[in-house]
Amino acid sequence: MHNAGMTPAIESNRRRGLYSEEERARRDASKWTLVQGILAPIQFLVFLVSLGLVIRYLISGEGLVAAHVSIVIKTLLLYTIMITGSIWEKDVFGRYLFAPAFYWEDMVSMLVLALHTAYLIALATGWLGDVGQMVLALVAYLAYVINAAQFLWKLRMARLEGQRSETSVPAGNAAMGVAK
16 A cells, blocks of 8 residues: 555655565675775764864865865765665665665765765866865765764664564574574
């Protein structure tokens, strides 16, 4: 039964949890799960350093080159995590992007990518000038923070869902590692 006004992603998530049992097993078996788990905190640390450098430049006018270099590094990490995340999504859900469980996260990720790419174009062409480029980077970073919060929320949901599935399996099966 299809509810009017609902996207397939929302409707799908109302019918079941974040992962089916098969998807959870594929997630746990995928090497890309570990890759994402390593890249995400690295990208966040680079973001924090870069944010500090951008704010320093905007306040003092000092450190323009360092700010630009940090934004380019952050953007390259973003591209890397997006490519590997797409491969992870294919491993787990059978499609590279917009799997129902991560539809809105992928939508916001496209905005984040577009803003970071716009920054690279602005940097390469001189468009917007130095201050305008830093403001564009801050807008891209705001979108990134929103997107990171979405993914952290989903990680929390997945953990809670996993805990519920472990408690709903008979004790003998849970002890044998049947439910993850």
